[in-house]
Amino acid sequence: MLLAVDVGNTALNLGIYEGKELRAEWSVATDRRKTQDEYGLLLLALLEYQGFRPEQIQSVVVASSVPPVVPTLDRMFQKYFHVKPLVVGPGVKTGVVIRYDNPREVGSDRIVIAVAAYEKYGGPLIVVDFGTATIFDVISKEGEYVGGVMAPGINVSVEALFTQAAKLPRIELVKPATVLARNTVHAMQSGVIFGFAGQVDEVVARLKEEMGAAADGMKVIATGDMAELVAPETSVIEAIDPYLNLDGLRIIYERNTARGER
Amino acid sequence: MLLAIDVGNTNMTIGLYLEAELVATWRVASDRSRTADEYGLKFVQLLERESYTPADVTEAALASVVPPLNARLVEACRKYLNIGLVELNSLCKALPAVHYDNVAALGTDRLVNAVAAWEIYGRPDNRPVIVVDFGTATKLECVNAEGEYLGGVIAPGINISTEALARNAARLQRIEVARPKQVLGKNIVASLQSGIVYGFAGQADGLVKRLAREIAPEGPAPVVVATGGMAYLVASESRTIQHVEPYLTLEGIRRVYEKNRPE
Numbered sequence: 001m002l003l004a005v006d007v008g009n010t011a012l013n014l015g016i017y018e019g020k021e022l023r024a025e026w027s028v029a030t031d032r033r034k035t036q037d038e039y040g041l042l043l044l045a046l047l048e049y050q051g052f053r054p055e056q057i058q059s060v061v062v063a064s065s066v067p068p069v070v071p072t073l074d075r076m077f078q079k080y081f082h083v084k085p086l087v088v089g090p091g092v093k094t095g096v097v098i099r100y101d102n103p104r105e106v107g108s109d110r111i112v113i114a115v116a117a118y119e120k121y122g123g124p125l126i127v128v129d130f131g132t133a134t135i136f137d138v139i140s141k142e143g144e145y146v147g148g149v150m151a152p153g154i155n156v157s158v159e160a161l162f163t164q165a166a167k168l169p170r171i172e173l174v175k176p177a178t179v180l181a182r183n184t185v186h187a188m189q190s191g192v193i194f195g196f197a198g199q200v201d202e203v204v205a206r207l208k209e210e211m212g213a214a215a216d217g218m219k220v221i222a223t224g225d226m227a228e229l230v231a232p233e234t235s236v237i238e239a240i241d242p243y244l245n246l247d248g249l250r251i252i253y254e255r256n257t258a259r260g261e262r
Numbered sequence: 263m264l265l266a267i268d269v270g271n272t273n274m275t276i277g278l279y280l281e282a283e284l285v286a287t288w289r290v291a292s293d294r295s296r297t298a299d300e301y302g303l304k305f306v307q308l309l310e311r312e313s314y315t316p317a318d319v320t321e322a323a324l325a326s327v328v329p330p331l332n333a334r335l336v337e338a339c340r341k342y343l344n345i346g347l348v349e350l351n352s353l354c355k356a357l358p359a360v361h362y363d364n365v366a367a368l369g370t371d372r373l374v375n376a377v378a379a380w381e382i383y384g385r386p387d388n389r390p391v392i393v394v395d396f397g398t399a400t401k402l403e404c405v406n407a408e409g410e411y412l413g414g415v416i417a418p419g420i421n422i423s424t425e426a427l428a429r430n431a432a433r434l435q436r437i438e439v440a441r442p443k444q445v446l447g448k449n450i451v452a453s454l455q456s457g458i459v460y461g462f463a464g465q466a467d468g469l470v471k472r473l474a475r476e477i478a479p480e481g482p483a484p485v486v487v488a489t490g491g492m493a494y495l496v497a498s499e500s501r502t503i504q505h506v507e508p509y510l511t512l513e514g515i516r517r518v519y520e521k522n523r524p525e
Contacts, residue, residue, distance in 0.1 A: 009430055009431045010430070065431070065433060067433075099448075100448055100449065101448045101449040102449065105449060105450055107433060132427070132430050132431050133427055133431055133434065133457075134457070134461070136457070138446055146446065147446040147447050147448045147453070148446070148447055148453045149445065149446070149447055149453050149456045149457045149460070149461070150434070150447070150450070150453045150454045150456075150457040151423075151454075151457030151458060151461035151462075152418075152423035152424055152426060152427040152457075152458075153427065156423065156426045156427055156430050157418035157422070157423035157426060157427075158418055159426065160418060160422040160423055160425065160426035161398075161399055161416075161418040161419070161422060161423075164271055164272070164398055164422050165271045165327070165398055165399055166271055166327060166328045166329065166330070167327050167328075167329070167369065168399065168416070178476060179415065179469070179472040179473050179476055180404060180412060180413040180414070180415070180473055180476045180477060181413050181414060181415055181416075182361060182362045182363045182413040183362070183363040183364065183367070184367060184416065187413070187414055187415050187416040188416045188417075190415045190416075190469075191399075191400070191402075191415040191416045191417030191418075191469065192417060192418070194415070194468060194469055194472050195400070195415070195417035195418075195465040195466075195468060195469050196465065197468055198464050198465050198466070198467055198468010198469055198471070198472070199461045199462070199464045199465040199468065200464070201464060201468055202460060202461070202463060202464020202465075202467055202468065203445070203456075203457065203460050203461055203464055205464075206445045206460050206464075207445050207446060209445075210444060210445045210446060211446070
């Protein structure tokens with residue numbers, strides 16, 4: 001089986017694939033201070049809890065937007081799983097043409113998402129990834145990564161507001177019944193949910209406007225932790241696909257091995 | 263002359279009014295560690311730089327969202343300007359009606375913004391108004407044509423969200439927030455600039471449109487007024503904001519103070 005690991009700024013997403021089927025997935029906090037042994041024990045415990053044994057993991061593929069965590073994971077997988085992970089980066093075949101000023105600047109996490117989204121939905125499309133940042137990845141009809149837009153993510157922004165505004169309380173993020181609010185908690189729920197929905201609608205509308213005919217038939221797919229909260233309030237998102245990152249890792253792994261899974 | 267002080271979570275904006283005319287403005291960090299003497303001295307220095315003396319200031323009014331600073335500012339005004347500082351709150355006489363679950367809990371900054379916007383843009387044309395204040399938080403307030411405060415919305419502000427992103431994302435650096443030449447970013451800096459400028463314009467527009475549908479479903483459409491430190495950046499990209507009033511909050515403080523002036 002293949003273990004796919006996507007290291008985000010906030011969380012590590014892990015998925016186990018048997019062929020193309022995602023059998024189990026986990027998410028753990030990204031902690032830059034955690035050692036290889038700590039990550040190793042944590043992963044073994046998670047796998048065992050779901051009835052998997054470490055020797056069932058024949059291959060590992062990793063993409064990271066937190067570069068310092070990669071060597072730690074690399075050593076950990078060799079020590080605890082006896083597998084040398086495939087790390088998505090320079091030299092790894094992804095099948096995506098990157099139209100960016102400096103293609104090396106595009107994070108491997110972006111490419112992974114682009115690979116999965118194009119394979120599953122076709123182009124042209126926009127993926128809206130609600131993570132630490134809200135990232136809009138634009139993929140052409142031909143499957144090229146043509147650029148993106150990045151805004152501060154929902155959780156990060158909301159945390160900053162709690163920390164810096166003396167009088168505002170911590171709130172639970174749920175959708176309120178009306179936009180107009182007559183108390184602080186409701187006002188913040190409304191501002192966050194409908195505000196970020198408005199952000200998505202507007203950025204997508206402007207991207208489509210700018211792209212003209214290249215945006216004909218463009219699909220908009222959401223992914224990331226906060227997608228469930230905001231996507232239903234937007235008028236542009238057609239589907240939520242929570243595992244684009246893991247699917248993309250699986251596809252890239254297949255493209256880099258002769259027979260797919262070894 | 264009246265000294266109007268608007269204490270936000272990041273900055274305090276200070277304005278000097280000669281009757282209804284704003285003759286000087288200053289911006290000072292809302293520093294929770296600074297003492298009454300430090301604030302007092304700062305006020306005197308700022309006034310003197312513009313060729314005013316402490317004796318020119320005969321009245322002072324405060325709207326604050328940082329309660330720990332209030333007593334120090336009162337003391338600073340007493341000791342260095344020799345005047346009382348009137349602390350406005352949301353129970354002050356301000357609008358014909360205030361519809362809020364607990365009026366005492368409504369931020370004074372929000373109420374004074376609503377007053378200024380309605381009196382300047384709503385009342386003359388008998389139209390509802392929506393204010394968007396781009397500060398530490400982005401705050402929207404709704405007032406109907408009759409001057410009744412109806413409620414509002416609070417969202418994370420532009421600066422704090424952008425700063426928080428730079429702190430939390432390993433590969434995203436601090437950038438200059440400016441309008442990029444196109445929406446689609448071809449490098450990280452341009453992608454972030456696009457997300458910030460168009461994203462926050464979209465956030466404001468999305469909230470304004472939804473609020474307008476709720477408060478004025480059959481028209482006339484609300485007048486939309488923006489204020490706050492980041493208004494200049496976003497307002498030009500917004501499709502709903504019609505007016506930018508950088509000192510709307512000070513104007514609201516002056517107007518509410520006059521309705522509640524101590525005898």
